[in-house]
Amino acid sequence: MTMEGQMARPPTIAGRARREGLIFGECLFDHFPDGDRVGGAPLNVARHLWALGQQPLLVSRVGQDGEGARIRDLLHTWGMDARGLQEDPQYPTGSVEVLPDAVLGHQFLILPRQAYDRIAWPAQLPALSRIAFLYHGTLALREPGSRGTWERLTGQSDWRFVDLNLRAPWWTSDLLATVLPGTRVLKLNADELGTLAQAFSLQGGGRQSRVADLAQRFAIGEVVITHGAEGAVAWAGGLWQECPAPVVRVEDSVGAGDAFAAVWMVGILHGWPVDLRLIRAQALAAAICTVRGALPSDSAFYAPFLRDWGLHP
Template identity: 40%
Template sequence: MALLEAPLGPPLILGEVLLDCFPDGVVLGGAALNVAWNLKGLGLDPLLISRIGQDEAAEQVLRALRRQGLRLEGLQRDPAHPTGQVQVTLDREGIPTFAILPEQAYDFIELDPAVLRAFQPSLLYRGSLAARQESAHRHFQEAILALGCPVFLDLNLRDPWWHPGPIREMLRTCTWLKLNQAELEQVVQLEGIPGGEVVEQGQLLRAQLGLKGLFLTLGAAGAFLFTAERVYRAEAVPALRLVDTVGAGDGFSAVAILGLLRRWPEAVLLQRAVEFAAAICGVAGGAPQDPEFYCPFRQRWGLSPSP
């Protein structure tokens, strides 16, 4: 059974746009930007909804988005707050640690459901970081309920930028949920689900929240997809070249969304998402700058640009 029945207009990608500042340079980042960027590279035409400042970092972001061909009508300018930045450090295995700054432009995204409905969105992707402030969370919840389209929630539980109450509300207004194993452990505690094996916890959480699908990523151990009908497992795909793991989860989400919109069989969708996430580990950050990066995937998966 297809997880998405009737796609209409573009997917809306809501969340942070920022610069990831590594010790050796700066790259584009933010979960929402990475997801939108990769969807565009794979042939869709998403609408990125975010907010940047009026600084040089914003100009850098705009230049990059134009090169990628992403539409800009959902990108807001903030006169008072800077374009988001995150300080990133990597351990010897390329695993990142993030120092996320407060009061960034993406904390003040404004949503108008009437304007968004005019796009007839097929799906709304959202993370949790851009809703870290209570006012933003409340605004997003009200707007998303008014918008009324399916929601793909990609949790990003970065301490100290999340709180149990808002997370539980987000969980109850999504259609699909994507999280990693550490986040699963935190969420099942929030939901009062007893300890146990990962598969059992994933099944119980999906059922308790009434989700169409729950995606669980396990890094080097692959991923699961839990639906009402069955559990799917995809084995890991080795990264041929490891630069860092930044944005691998966002790459997974992009392909999961693509598969939902293109109605791929669930097992195919899951394996392709794992494969793409492994490839993202071979570039710096989560937004590959070389358009050729996407060619092998588009060829193997029979993708062409949306009309």
């Protein structure tokens, strides 16, 4: 499908005629020095989407272990559809060691041979059904098992949101060259843009020229770049828009980008213009920074956003 075809048929709330969407990728536990927290960008994004009134199917895989059971229990507690959460009889639930870093904020030690490396085709999805949208990153595509499932899902999706989330050493330029073409929305941070510029010899030394080259080369509809406390910028239709980050007391920045991604997708589904998506995505991302961990413990956290944005859980 061409970029023009992707951009011409965005799904809308009023005209939803198929499964709303699918979130594909890792569910895991982040092991911080002060304790464990459930995580994985796909799980975080799915949680935010459900809290904001959407009902995508989360397709992931956990081990037949205590941590996998904890994730399944959390999905039920949040009122989410857990039928897409598979169990693996051999590989454990995903695990990441998160280490504080004075420069990078956090460093991630990601283990191999995890359950999310073997995500199978979701039994809930008929072989010929269409998927309104597909969200995914790159980590769960590192092994052939999950990557093969992703390739089939991509072929049945109206549009894709790619949340790059590059984690060394679990990506290659060849993988990115497979993932990027035809993406409706590509979300990345400033460092990842530099990585792509080097990997694909993007033209120009400035951010705008690099993004324009990237979007043209891979037929990408929108590129969103997050800069933490400096805010975010979006390239869409050849135009740039910027939005500063709200000033908040930062407790923990983990998961802010996942909140941003979820709101961006909600905005597409509801037909919000790019400038409004930037403002609202930054608002939820900033709010996540005021709590400990990537996800709020109380669903009441979302109430002001639901009210102010006219959404219904």
